[in-house]
Amino acid sequence: MVRRLGLAALVVAGLCAGCAVHKPPAPVAAAPAPATPEQNFIVFFPDEGVDITSEGQAVVDKIASEAKTANPAKITVMGEDDGGTAHDAEVASERGAHVAAALIAAGLAPSVVQQVVGVPPKGATSIAAHKVVVKFTS
Secondary structure (H helix, E strand, O other): OHHHHHHHHHHHHHHHHOOOOOOOOOOOOOOOOOOOOOEEEEEEOOOOOOOOOHHHHHHHHHHHHHHHHHOOOEEEEEEEOOOOOHHHHHHHHHHHHHHHHHHHHOOOOOOOEEEEEOOOOOOOOHHHHOEEEEEEEO
C-alpha cells in the first residue's frame, strides 16, 4: 500500500512538473468615473400663465438643491408653449425667465444658468406644452 501511494505521488508530481505556476493577475487600475449624466426637470405652468405656481416652486427648489450637489457645468432653462405665434413665443420666454431668475435667487451662479428659446415637440398641445424644461449638463 505504501508503494502504491508513493507511485501515485510520483505520477502526480510528474504530471505537475510541466505545469506553470499561476500567479493571480495584477490589479487593474479603476476606470475614471463617467461624466455626470444629463438630468432633466420640468416646471409646468397653467394655460397663459407665466408666474411660478406653488407646485412649480417646489420643482424649482428641488432643481436648485440637486444642482448644488451635482455642480453641473451648465443649467439650460428652456420655456415652451403650444403655439407658433409671437405671443406664444413671448409667453414661453417669460416662463423661462421666471424659472431662471428663481434658480439664481435660490443661490445658483448666474454664469451657470442659461436661458434658451424652446420649441415644443410637434403636435404637443395643452398643459403638456406649457412648461419650462431645465437640463443639467457637464
